[in-house]
Amino acid sequence: MKKVLITLISIFINLSIILPGFGTELPKPVIELIKEKFPNANIRFDGLIELPDGTKYIPVLPISYEFPDNPAKITVTIPANADLKSKPDLILFANNLSLLKMIKKTDKVYTLINSAQIPLKVKLGLLPQDLIVPENLVIPPELRVITGDLKIKISDDASKVMVNTQTGKNLVNGNQSTISIINTNGKAIVINDLVNKIFYATNFDSSLIHVIPSKSGRPIKSIQLSSIPSDIAITEDNRYILATCLSSNKVSIIDTTTNNFVSDVEVGKLPVSIVIPAGTDKAFVANRLSSSISVIDIKNMTVINEIPVTGSPANLTVSDDRQNLFYNDVASGKIYKVRFSLPTAGNDIKISPTVNLVTQVNNISKITQFGKYLLITSRSDNTLIIYSLDEEKVIKTLEVGKKPVDIQVAKGKDKLYILSADSHTVHIIDTMTFTETNTITLKESGFPKSINILNAEDKALVTNADSYEIAIIDLKEENVISYLPIGTTINSLVISE
The missing domain is CATH 2.130.10.10 (YVTN repeat-like/Quinoprotein amine dehydrogenase)
Structure with a gap:
């Protein structure tokens, strides 16, 4: 009976997110906590919270709610360990609901928190789709996934709206002529090669193919x-x-x-x-x-x-x-x-x-032909083997990172890339000499699974089979420039128009 009740509650919550006519009803324990701390707080039909002093919070609905004994327990705040009364910039509850404070930057511009400490489950959440978007709200690119179909301006600096230098138009989520993300230095970058693309992703957790627009990173459909x-x-x-x-x-x-x-x-x-x-x-x-x-x-x-x-x-x-x-x-x-x-x-x-x-070769993880060579990675020996098809023999063996799982050759660039999952590294190999020229270090989380090269812009995407992020690599600068939140772990990925 308890499982049935939980399922019905979950269905109702999801319907309230999807169907505008229902409005967005926040979980009762969270409402009670807010009313306890701020008795005169106003909670609108679309979920926006206005405190007596004018401070506003926008709710971020999670991919899935959890049902702990105390769903309104605060698990994360930014700044860390802040009390609700101190009105922190970010509040994450035990049931996965989060609240983001509207931060006033100028008399006319409001923004949301822009921090490397934002939990991934917040980045993958969704603003209520019936939200009446506050005027002059501009959010950082790192949070663009949460906007869904809402028309909200995206910027790397909340004091100004990012402008596409080619069109002179504001970049508005949902109708973008470019894809902008925030890089590891906190600056916004534009990746034109991801515009209007669809990711088709699978993992070993389900019998599904997830259909994911590049502009949102959120599955819009899952095909059985x-x-x-x-x-x-x-x-x-x-x-x-x-x-x-x-x-x-x-x-x-x-x-x-x-x-x-x-x-x-x-x-x-x-x-x-x-x-x-x-x-x-x-x-x-x-x-x-x-x-x-x-x-x-x-x-x-x-x-x-x-x-x-x-x-x-x-x-x-x-x-x-x-x-x-x-x-x-x-x-x-x-x-x-x-x-x-x-x-x-x-x-x-x-x-x-x-x-x-x-x-x-021992414990082969990948085979790729490159010209007159066969490239082979050994997952147990942590090596790249170069086999000459003309000479019919192995001509070189290179040590790479732990558990190499993928090989990709950059066309016309005389370079190939080896992804090593256990060491979280990408090894760059000169195809003229078959020597390693550089190593790119990834974030130590999950299990990196594949490399997808975007040849038009010298970028590459590294998927992860155990983490809800895609690493974006600049192949010219040979470094990680950002991590794109994605609504699923990925074992296999193809990209379509």
Whole structure:
């Protein structure tokens, strides 16, 4: 009965957030605490709190409420350990609700707290969507996620509105011509390459693909799959997302124009990896327990071939010339080359491959082909192995950080990047000499999982499988410039228009 009651309360709270007609009703224990400390406080229908001296607080509704014995217990304040009567800039309650004080900067401008100490659960919260936005409120970019669909000005300095120098217009959340975030030095920066982008993200916590607009970092939809996805890929035209579903032995197809599930394609047992070679309409799926690679015709979303291979395949990668497919056998660490001539898009020539042993590496986490080289990371040896396809041998082994999990090559920059999860580092390797030139240190939280390079602006995104943030790296300056709050942990990520 208690669980049913809690569920009903949670549903009512969520409805009050989503449906403007309900208004925003703050939790009763919090209201009682405010009235106890400030008997004449006024709490409006939209949740805004006005104290007798004119001080105003705006509530930030959490992603999910918790139900502790004392939900109105204050767990965090900024400044730290402040009493409610002292009216701190930020108040976080045990039930995850938070209050942000409107701070007067000038006679005409109000702002909210801008601090590196703001808890992540506050940054990922949401202002009441029926809030009557106070006039001349300008908030720091670090808090832009909480605005949702509200039209609130974003600025790095609350005494002025950030202006897009190209258009001369104010940057208003919800209708942005640029994406602005706050960097590690407290300054606002603009990342044009994230404008109007959609993140499609999965994790190992659910059988869902989360659809996340880059402007908010908050999932607007979660698409149910047949089982937990192990890997995802996007077609070259950005039309479809293909997700390998581990226990159901299927590849789920998502239409990005509608963000709806389209169909499932039956493949082999335990599909763990998928690649879609550029310039083709074929997808390849590694089936770990059936020792096979399924070939999917993307035009018809059907399996047109099952390639029998040696061992338990994982970590698929395709050569740029589409002549070779590489994978490793999980059990032995042996890497194999599947040789074929892959037809270009629209050509239905039958694929007749041959499978040959290439080399062997301990505990492989990633394989990538780069020109005449095969790049391999060993998760247990903490190394990058460079294998020459021309010489058919390992020509160099480099020590990198602990538990390397991803490799990305920056096109046209003569550099590659190795992400090491346990040491929270990104290692920069010169591709001309295969020597390390620099190391970027990430925040020591969670488990960094993948690197996504935004080539147009020399930026890269580092996802995290155990933390609700994406690190943004400047590839020119070779440092972390900011952390973007995101509404989910991420195992696999693709970015679409």
